[in-house]
Amino acid sequence: MKLLITNLLLLGICMIIYSCENTLGKEDKRERMELLKLQLKEINNEMIALEKDLKLSGVEHELSPSRILVTALSLKTTKFHHETEIRASVASRKNVLLAAESMGKIEKIYVSEGQKVKKGQLLVTLNSQVLQNSLEEIKTQLELATVLFEKQANLWNQNIGTEIQYLQAKNNRESLDHRLGTLKSQLRMSRIYAPFDGVVDKIVAKVGEFSQPGLPMVRIINPESNYLKADISESLLGKFSIGDTVQIYFPNQNQNQSSVISAIGQVINDQNRTFELEVVMPECDFPVRPNQVVVIRLVDYLNDRAMVVPTKLIQTDNQGSFIYVLEGKSDDKKASKAYVNIGYSFDDHTEILSGLVENQMIVEKGYRALTQGTLVEITVDK
Structure with missing residues (x-):
């Protein structure tokens, strides 16, 4: 078949040369011949490649009957190995919404959203003028009670006065000291401090509003405490262990990272038949936020x-x-x-x-x- 096609192509080339004989010069005819030969070679190579593909696919049976x-x-x-993909999310161990512990009007907010804060830094204060006044009053009474107790103790050591007078002076001083501690605790409850180093994520409170105990005011988050968590089907129980390497895909950033399993839940949730899996958050050169969706690829079979x-x-x-x-x-x-x-x-x-x-x-x-x-x-x- 290839010989027949080749002969037909050669015949066509000759006819073209003959038709151009009267119009082309000798050099032009030679160039034309070389060009046609080159085209013929390319066609022949293409035919060979197509014939091979047809043979391999079993389509052209007449090539090998x-x-x-x-x-x-x-x-x-x-x-x-076999991998399974699990939907997971970013979580944080230090992601808290701070609330007021006492009642009062919000007097001042010392931070703004996005600001970095240190542990113990003052964030919000409530109006505590009444507590401040009571605190000063108790301090004055405590100073007097301390002086009276010391004098009464000196007299008692000299066997002067009665034991009742000594015990009353001592009790009065201790009672005022406890009241002072109570007022200081109440005063601290009118102030909100950062429980750890982190970033102010959101401020709910507004200056001038009246605060109630338990009312959310400021959210603080520490990105360094992020980790990955997922709910795994109980069918995968025993397929992996703590320390196993996993691949993590961040679809929003189209990035892949490697990490390890840090914890495996010991209890099956009877509502959805899953157990919890925790993975160490890898170091990323792109922003990652709590509740962000990620995909964890786990090796659940290896041979x-x-x-x-x-x-x-x-x-x-x-x-x-x-x-x-x-x-x-x-x-x-x-x-x-x-x-x-x-x-x-x-x-x-x-x-x-x-x-x-x-x-x-x-x-x-x-x-x-x-x-x-x-x-x-x-x-x-x-």
């Missing part, structure tokens, strides 16, 4: 000596899953169905649990044109 060209693959054991084939080679019929293997001598190869039990599939490859053996030859290309017992010819895929 008795045999079908295929490529073969020798099975080898290899390391195989160091697995029999693995491309998933596309596995076909099915009414008897089950099968792969075409090569049988017979080198000059008399034929395709035969080998029924297999398959395991996990991942990354376009599937583990074969049984049905194939190491070093067995399977059909890699041209398998779609095969049936049981088809004669084949092995070619090299270039």
Whole structure:
């Protein structure tokens, strides 16, 4: 067929040269001839490539009426793993909404949103004038009670006065001292301090508003305390351990990071049949926020000596899953169905649990044109 097409092309070239004989000069004819020869060579190369593709796909049966060209693959054991993707979110161990502990009008807010704060830094104060006045009053009374107690103690040491007078002076001083401590505690409750180093995320309070105990006022967050948490199906129980490496995908930033499992929940949630998984937050050069959605890729299966084939080679019929293997001598190869039990599939490859053996030859290309017992010819895929 190729010879016939080539001859027809040569005949066409000659006719073109003849038709141009009267209009082209000798040099022009020679250049024209070289150009046509080059075009003929390109066409011939393209025909060869197309013919090869048709043979491999088993479409052009007239090229090899008795045999079908295929490529073969020798099975080898290899390391195989399966990954599962789990939806997770960013959480923080230091993400608190501070609330008022006492009643009063908001007098002053000392910080603004986005500001970094230190542990113990004053954030908000409530009107505490009444407490301040009571505090000063108790301090004055305590000073007097202390002086009276010291004098009474000196007299008592000299056996002057009664024991009742000494005990009353002592009790009065201690009572005022306790009242002073109580007022100081109440005064501290009218002020809100940062419980840890962090950033002011949100300020709910407004100066002049009346605060009630438990009313949210300021949110403080520490980004360094972020971690990842996910609810895992109980079907994956025992598939991984603390310290295992995982891959983390941040869809908003289209970034991948590696990390390790830090904690595994010990209780199954009876509502959704899941348990909790915690992963260490990796160091990121992009912003990450609490409640941000991420994807965790976990290795839930690993086999160091697995029999693995491309998933596309596995076909099915009414008897089950099968792969075409090569049988017979080198000059008399034929395709035969080998029924297999398959395991996990991942990354376009599937583990074969049984049905194939190491070093067995399977059909890699041209398998779609095969049936049981088809004669084949092995070619090299270039």
